[in-house]
Amino acid sequence: xxxxxPAADWFKAPTGGERTxxxxxxxxxxxxxxxxxxxxxxxxxxxxxxxxxxxxxxxxERVEAFVASNKVGExxxxxxxxxxxxxxxxxxxxMWRWYPILKLKQGQSYRVHLSSLDLQHGFSLQPxxxxxxxxxxxxxxxxxxxxxxxxxxxxxxxxxxIGHHLMTGRVIVEP
Amino acid sequence: xxxxxxxSGAAEATGFATGNHRPGELRSCDTTGLPVxxxxxxxxxxxxxxxxxxxxxxxxxxxxxxxxxxPTIHLLSAEWYYRVLTxxxxxxxxFWILFLEVAILYFTATSLLNSRLASKGVAWASFGQMLVxxxxxxxxxxxxxxxxxxxxxxxxxxxxxxxxxxxxxATGTLTGVGNFFATLYVAKRDRTYNGSVPLVVFGAxxxxxxxxxxxxxxxxxxxxxxxxxxxxxxxxxxxxxxLIWWGLGHQSQQVNVCAMVSVWYLLATITxxxxxxxxxxxxxxxxxxxxxxxxxxxxxxxxxxGVGAGWKxxxxxxxxxxxxxxxxxxxxxxxxxxxxAMRKKGHTxxxxxWLFAAPWSNPGFSAFFMSLVIFGFLGGxxxxxxGTQQINIIAHNTLRIPGHFHTTVVGGTTLAFMGLTYYVVxxxxxxxxxxxxLCRIQPYVFAGGVTLMAVAMTFAGSYGVPxxxxxxxxxxxxxxxxxxxxxxxxxGLMGVGGTIAFVGLLMFILLVVSAVFFGKSNAGRAMTAx
Numbered sequence: 082x083x084x085x086x087p088a089a090d091w092f093k094a095p096t097g098g099e100r101t102x103x104x105x106x107x108x109x110x111x112x113x114x115x116x117x118x119x120x121x122x123x124x125x126x127x128x129x130x131x132x133x134x135x136x137x138x139x140x141x142e143r144v145e146a147f148v149a150s151n152k153v154g155e156x157x158x159x160x161x162x163x164x165x166x167x168x169x170x171x172x173x174x175x176m177w178r179w180y181p182i183l184k185l186k187q188g189q190s191y192r193v194h195l196s197s198l199d200l201q202h203g204f205s206l207q208p209x210x211x212x213x214x215x216x217x218x219x220x221x222x223x224x225x226x227x228x229x230x231x232x233x234x235x236x237x238x239x240x241x242x243i244g245h246h247l248m249t250g251r252v253i254v255e256p
Numbered sequence: 257x258x259x260x261x262x263x264s265g266a267a268e269a270t271g272f273a274t275g276n277h278r279p280g281e282l283r284s285c286d287t288t289g290l291p292v293x294x295x296x297x298x299x300x301x302x303x304x305x306x307x308x309x310x311x312x313x314x315x316x317x318x319x320x321x322x323x324x325x326x327p328t329i330h331l332l333s334a335e336w337y338y339r340v341l342t343x344x345x346x347x348x349x350x351f352w353i354l355f356l357e358v359a360i361l362y363f364t365a366t367s368l369l370n371s372r373l374a375s376k377g378v379a380w381a382s383f384g385q386m387l388v389x390x391x392x393x394x395x396x397x398x399x400x401x402x403x404x405x406x407x408x409x410x411x412x413x414x415x416x417x418x419x420x421x422x423x424x425x426a427t428g429t430l431t432g433v434g435n436f437f438a439t440l441y442v443a444k445r446d447r448t449y450n451g452s453v454p455l456v457v458f459g460a461x462x463x464x465x466x467x468x469x470x471x472x473x474x475x476x477x478x479x480x481x482x483x484x485x486x487x488x489x490x491x492x493x494x495x496x497x498x499l500i501w502w503g504l505g506h507q508s509q510q511v512n513v514c515a516m517v518s519v520w521y522l523l524a525t526i527t528x529x530x531x532x533x534x535x536x537x538x539x540x541x542x543x544x545x546x547x548x549x550x551x552x553x554x555x556x557x558x559x560x561x562g563v564g565a566g567w568k569x570x571x572x573x574x575x576x577x578x579x580x581x582x583x584x585x586x587x588x589x590x591x592x593x594x595x596x597a598m599r600k601k602g603h604t605x606x607x608x609x610w611l612f613a614a615p616w617s618n619p620g621f622s623a624f625f626m627s628l629v630i631f632g633f634l635g636g637x638x639x640x641x642x643g644t645q646q647i648n649i650i651a652h653n654t655l656r657i658p659g660h661f662h663t664t665v666v667g668g669t670t671l672a673f674m675g676l677t678y679y680v681v682x683x684x685x686x687x688x689x690x691x692x693x694l695c696r697i698q699p700y701v702f703a704g705g706v707t708l709m710a711v712a713m714t715f716a717g718s719y720g721v722p723x724x725x726x727x728x729x730x731x732x733x734x735x736x737x738x739x740x741x742x743x744x745x746x747x748g749l750m751g752v753g754g755t756i757a758f759v760g761l762l763m764f765i766l767l768v769v770s771a772v773f774f775g776k777s778n779a780g781r782a783m784t785a786x
């Protein structure tokens with residue numbers, strides 16, 4: 082019994098159904114292990130984790146420069162910014178907003194730089210449901226190609242203080 | 257309903273040589289015949305009592321949270337929601353489970369090895385540190401000084417005493433684990449048993465080894481964070497913190513898994529007389545946990561900056577699946593041992609006759625078996641799914657994550673520990689339960705509630721609904737946002753499930769407290785069989 086000292090000859094190879102099960106389980110684990118890198122190379126939606134060290138204030142200055150040179154409008158006092166297709170775009174997370182509103186073109190690729198000015202935040206693009214962790218001190222670069230047009234909301238899904246639920250933003254994708 | 261207790265002739269079957277107990281420190285269990293070290297019994301009792309106290313604190317927090325996230329009720333203010341969420345996580349995941357695990361370690365090393373507890377003083381030192389630490393943490397949370405959630409991700413800052421409390425709980429647990437290892441040593445030295453240690457002791461040892469590695473991660477991350485909260489260190493890197501913290505956060509869950517699987521083997525034996533088919537297989541699976549589970553903590557960083565794709569893929573595919581293999585093996589060997597035992601008793605009707613004939617009205621058995629099913633099917637499958645790089649992108653920080661871990665930690669570990677308690681109280685507190693009919697249905701109520709809640713969380717999360725979020729209507733936000741009506745339906749069902757689970761939890765606490773403090777003593781006779 083499992084609460085008693087086992088018989089002296091307890092160390093033996095599995096047999097019968099147990100052996101078959103271990104074989105099946107191991108084979109399935111190997112399939113999963115291979116699928117992980119395979120899908121990273123073949124799949125269309127992956128995170129490479131590309132990131133650079135950045136001082137939060139330096140990042141904020143880059144965002145301001147990006148907004149100043151690419152601003153095309155304003156919505157509720159938040160600048161709407163249209164980056165050049167194929168170019169860099171910046172998105173700043175801070176308590177409690179996503180800044181600015183990005184206007185992208187469907188089918189074009191962008192390098193979106195994501196970082197935080199203060200606490201950790203959670204980039205969560207809805208309704209398509211795509212989520213990334215945002216850390217202060219790290220410029221997280223996501224290479225994005227919007228495949229559908231419309232208006233998407235960004236919410237924050239990492240707790241960032243009492244106003245966490247007020248932290249929203251927007252990405253507009255034009256056809 | 258029948259149980260296999262008393263385990264007749266247990267003393268001979270264990271191959272016990274002479275014990276090493278001092279005079280007056282030993283009794284023989286009137287039900288199982290197992291030796292009980294009275295020092296160990298005392299510390300098992302006080303650790304178990306504190307565990308249940310923290311379970312109650314966390315439980316009260318859980319109903320408040322469920323009723324806040326249920327959209328039509330939205331009970332707490334934002335401030336109190338995050339405060340109570342912090343309280344809930346720490347009391348349920350850390351205090352309740354760690355106190356009970358120390359009790360389990362003391363039990364396995366003494367009663368199952370026929371040994372005395374290595375040191376009473378060390379056991380007091382462990383208990384004292386853990387209790388003071390836990391009280392400090394709870395005081396800092398409830399006074400509003402540390403609304404940082406369980407993970408306290410820097411640079412979110414709590415009160416220094418909050419971090420110090422966590423450090424004390426960790427060092428206290430480490431002290432208790434040290435006492436466990438010392439007891440293993442003393443038992444071996446004094447030859448209190450002949451041959452290899454029993455399987456349950458082996459599993460508990462695996463849990464203890466992982467606990468040491470886990471708590472070292474805790475020290476590495478929490479000590480600098482404590483210094484930072486006092487202004488001595490200037491900054492803590494956010495990515496570094498997450499990397500090391502999850503060496504604590506995820507690995508501690510693996511301590512729970514190891515302890516829970518050991519409890520499965522224990523309860524399978526006590527309730528049905530099950531015998532593992534091949535002990536080498538079961539033990540090898542525990543070794544896989546020890547070797548690979550730490551690396552698997554990497555899946556928490558799948559959508560993080562700072563660690564590259566190669567790192568993510570290597571750690572989460574190669575290492576995690578070897579730990580998954582261990583769970584798949586236990587998921588076979590535990591029910592198989594029950595099946596063999598039931599068939600031997602003559603329940604040979606069809607494929608599943610043995611299962612229907614199992615002692616379902618014994619709360620020790622029903623809690624154990626439902627724990628196995630909920631952990632294995634819901635917890636295991638969602639866990640492996642969420643640990644996939646691409647799926648993690650659509651699941652990270654949504655309600656799918658707590659949907660997953662409530663099936664592993666609550667439907668799995670907590671339920672198994674509840675099942676264990678239905679034996680701990682009569683055997684180690686030597687008290688009988690009142691309202692035995694309620695005891696028999698309690699595991700079903702709790703398991704049903706937790707399952708409904710976790711499934712509802714998972715579906716709400718698949719719509720993108722975030723975890724740790726006070727208002728998914730985003731009222732007052734500068735850019736409007738919100739979710740589909742069906743997401744709200746799932747949130748409502750989550751509230752219903754949470755309420756049912758809370759009723760099950762409250763039943764458990766009332767039954768245990770009434771038995772421990774006001775129950776009839778069964779000293780000198782066998783416990784009333786379940």
